[in-house]
Amino acid sequence: MSMNAATLDHRSSFRSVRPGQVIAWTLLFLGGIVMITPILFMLSTSLKDASQVYDLRLVPESPTLDNYITVLSDGRFLRWFLNSLFVAVAVTLSNVFFDSLVGYTLAKFRFRGRYFIFIAILSTLMIPTEMLVIPWYLMASSFGWIDTYWGIMFPGMMTAFGTFLMKQFFETVPDEFLEAARVDGLNEFSIWWRVAMPLVTPALSALAIFTFLGNWTAFFWPLIVTNSRELYTLPVGLSSFAVEQAIQWEMIMTGASLATIPTLFVFLLLQRYIVRGVMLAGLKG
Amino acid sequence: MATIALDGVVKRYGKTTAVHGIDLNVADGEFVVLVGPSGCGKSTTLRMIAGLEDISGGTISIDGRIVNEAEPKDRNIAMVFQNYAIYPHMSVAQNIGFGLYTSKLSEPEKKKRIQETAGILGLENLLDRRPSQLSGGQRQRVAIGRAMVRDPAAFLFDEPLSNLDAQLRTQMRLEIKKLHQRLGTTIVFVTHDQVEAMTMADRIVVMRDGRILQVGTPIELYENPADVFTARFIGSPTMNLLPARLSEKEGQRVAALNGFNATAHLPGSQAIRSDGADVLVGVRPHDLHVGSADGANNFTLLGEVSVVEPLGSETLVHLDLGGTSVIASAPGKTVPKVGGRVTVHAQPGSLYLFDAKTERALCRM
Ligand SMILES: Nc1ncnc2c1ncn2[C@@H]1O[C@H](COP(=O)(O)OP(=O)(O)OP(=O)(O)O)[C@@H](O)[C@H]1O
Ligand SMILES: [Mg+2]
Numbered sequence: 001m002s003m004n005a006a007t008l009d010h011r012s013s014f015r016s017v018r019p020g021q022v023i024a025w026t027l028l029f030l031g032g033i034v035m036i037t038p039i040l041f042m043l044s045t046s047l048k049d050a051s052q053v054y055d056l057r058l059v060p061e062s063p064t065l066d067n068y069i070t071v072l073s074d075g076r077f078l079r080w081f082l083n084s085l086f087v088a089v090a091v092t093l094s095n096v097f098f099d100s101l102v103g104y105t106l107a108k109f110r111f112r113g114r115y116f117i118f119i120a121i122l123s124t125l126m127i128p129t130e131m132l133v134i135p136w137y138l139m140a141s142s143f144g145w146i147d148t149y150w151g152i153m154f155p156g157m158m159t160a161f162g163t164f165l166m167k168q169f170f171e172t173v174p175d176e177f178l179e180a181a182r183v184d185g186l187n188e189f190s191i192w193w194r195v196a197m198p199l200v201t202p203a204l205s206a207l208a209i210f211t212f213l214g215n216w217t218a219f220f221w222p223l224i225v226t227n228s229r230e231l232y233t234l235p236v237g238l239s240s241f242a243v244e245q246a247i248q249w250e251m252i253m254t255g256a257s258l259a260t261i262p263t264l265f266v267f268l269l270l271q272r273y274i275v276r277g278v279m280l281a282g283l284k285g
Numbered sequence: 286m287a288t289i290a291l292d293g294v295v296k297r298y299g300k301t302t303a304v305h306g307i308d309l310n311v312a313d314g315e316f317v318v319l320v321g322p323s324g325c326g327k328s329t330t331l332r333m334i335a336g337l338e339d340i341s342g343g344t345i346s347i348d349g350r351i352v353n354e355a356e357p358k359d360r361n362i363a364m365v366f367q368n369y370a371i372y373p374h375m376s377v378a379q380n381i382g383f384g385l386y387t388s389k390l391s392e393p394e395k396k397k398r399i400q401e402t403a404g405i406l407g408l409e410n411l412l413d414r415r416p417s418q419l420s421g422g423q424r425q426r427v428a429i430g431r432a433m434v435r436d437p438a439a440f441l442f443d444e445p446l447s448n449l450d451a452q453l454r455t456q457m458r459l460e461i462k463k464l465h466q467r468l469g470t471t472i473v474f475v476t477h478d479q480v481e482a483m484t485m486a487d488r489i490v491v492m493r494d495g496r497i498l499q500v501g502t503p504i505e506l507y508e509n510p511a512d513v514f515t516a517r518f519i520g521s522p523t524m525n526l527l528p529a530r531l532s533e534k535e536g537q538r539v540a541a542l543n544g545f546n547a548t549a550h551l552p553g554s555q556a557i558r559s560d561g562a563d564v565l566v567g568v569r570p571h572d573l574h575v576g577s578a579d580g581a582n583n584f585t586l587l588g589e590v591s592v593v594e595p596l597g598s599e600t601l602v603h604l605d606l607g608g609t610s611v612i613a614s615a616p617g618k619t620v621p622k623v624g625g626r627v628t629v630h631a632q633p634g635s636l637y638l639f640d641a642k643t644e645r646a647l648c649r650m
Contacts, residue, residue, distance in 0.1 A: 174368060174370070176366040176367070176368050176370040177370050177372065179335075179337050179357075179364070179366070179370070180364065180366060180370040180431075181383075182337065182357045182358070183335055183336075183337070183357045183358070183362065183363065183364045184358070184363075184383060184384055184386055184387070184431070184435075185357075185358035185386055185387035186358070186386055186387070190386075195372060198372070198374040199372075199373070199374065201374075
């Protein structure tokens with residue numbers, strides 16, 4: 001209504017604004033500022049030289065790209081960036097595949113122990129990561145996975161959350177779709193891959209985005225499981241800038257700014273699904 | 286093309302039995318319709334034929350081969366579902382082509398088949414569309430196309446028209462019937478709509494509570510229903526049923542309606558049931574004409590008009606007979622006044638007699 005009014009007559013749209021909307025917009029605006037300020041500071045700091053770092057002006061006095069040149073020409077940064085990219089992409093693909101495979105099985109097949117398995121998977125959601133780190137470490141060290149890519153990735157290759165999310169979504173896929181494919185002669189794997197998976201793309205995109213972001217920014221576990229600098233992921237590597245000599249904030253901020261690029265890329269790639277995905281995840285989860 | 290034979294087929298879900306040992310033979314090229322009220326086991330039966338449900342007892346054979354253990358894909362049957370089950374992420378052409386997923390045809394051959402099928406169903410111009418860009422009737426045609434393209438031994442339809450509006454339903458009904466005449470493929474069609482059953486079937490199978498009550502051509506079922514259930518189920522509007530008692534009157538055996546001064550004469554030689562037995566007298570609205578008749582042995586009733594439904598070609602007249610109501614028919618142009626008293630009559634031979642207790646048919650009269 002108010003949209004129509006706005007296009008027809010500017011003044012009447014003002015009159016049709018309700019107090020509730022004003023409050024909502026104000027809150028959203030304030031929230032937006034709170035969220036965007038650190039990002040602006042990150043960008044601004046990355047454009048300052050070392051002497052200006054503690055000058056808290058948002059617009060740098062004499063902006064410079066020197067930091068970017070330094071960081072990018074430092075081979076370590078590129079290495080960490082690629083490490084993070086590899087880990088995040090591999091873990092994301094693994095989650096998209098295995099979470100939905102298990103979620104589909106739990107949603108669409110009736111078998112003994114199905115409910116028990118589901119509860120068991122779900123209950124792991126209640127254990128905080130901090131408590132799992134020690135068992136993970138013991139496991140990794142007894143298998144010789146410390147300081148390997150696999151060591152960084154293995155705890156996240158499948159998640160209870162992803163399985164739960166996918167199960168909820170697959171439950172909304174009508175059985176008739178699957179039965180029609182069964183009558184048409186597809187085997188069960190093809191039915192899942194060719195019919196069921198395309199029907200839950202919003203959920204898959206949401207899962208992919210969450211998983212990618214979570215792994216791209218993961219710090220704690222990669223820090224623990226890696227020793228050699230060549231295996232650092234980007235967050236771990238960036239934090240090592242802090243302990244090298246003095247804390248080089250401008251370098252850290254430059255690295256962090258660069259680190260947002262893949263995140264933006266993933267978001268842009270999947271954005272036509274994310275809003276719907278998040279909305280549906282909210283409804284279903 | 287194929288024959289389908291069900292022999293003592295049982296389906297149990299845990300402790301409940303959905304299908305109680307049914308026997309049915311579908312001839313090659315026959316169009317068989319399963320009808321019955323909701324929950325009577327129609328879908329379950331169809332899904333067992335398709336192989337989507339395990340069989341708890343008995344055997345199902347397709348073309349003489351027992352298929353109890355065969356996977357759906359090994360039965361060479363195609364199924365069309367109530368909700369179409371066409372895939373939203375594929376175009377019409379891809380959806381139709383999906384039926385050829387396992388076929389060994391070459392790509393150009395597949396393409397040709399898809400084109401032909403689309404042509405038969407009038408979908409040539411929609412091949413690139415997504416299902417979301419189609420009307421309900423077009424979607425249903427795509428679903429049929431996906432089944433047809435495979436050239437299966439038999440088609441199974443589970444209430445394929447129930448999501449369509451009345452007009453489209455009538456049209457699709459005709460199209461499916463034409464398709465059957467053209468392809469000659471065996472069809473088992475499930476519906477709970479008796480009009481669909483009557484208009485399409487070569488043979489109708491009436492089911493209730495997991496059992497087959499009667500099997501026959503539409504006319505057979507209409508003319509000789511085996512019991513009250515089938516009598517009421519087949520034919521629209523529903524057959525009138527009036528409680529009566531057998532007795533002897535002026536040397537003739539009659540069924541005297543309870544509470545009214547009306548009798549129906551039994552054909553002379555009938556020796557069914559002794560005097561005093563409770564029966565039901567059935568008469569179809571189309572056989573119960575408004576106006577009194579001159580012939581002897583007519584069955585006449587007198588009642589008050591409660592509702593009139595003019596349909597153009599005829600007028601349905603609802604009569605209140607002091608508690609019980611019956612539906613009668615009058616010629617299209619006659620519209621009796623509501624509240625007026627009218628006489629209705631039925632010719633001898635157009636009445637049905639049922640046993641009140643067992644509800645089985647006794648005779649026509
Ligand atoms: N998976 C199931 N578990 C338990 N009972 C079931 C199951 N599927 C069906 N039934 C029962 O079996 C009976 C027959 O069901 P069916 O779906 O065959 O009915 P129908 O004749 O197709 O009805 P409708 O016209 O409503 O589709 C019903 O009483 C139903 O409750
Ligand atoms: Mg059904």
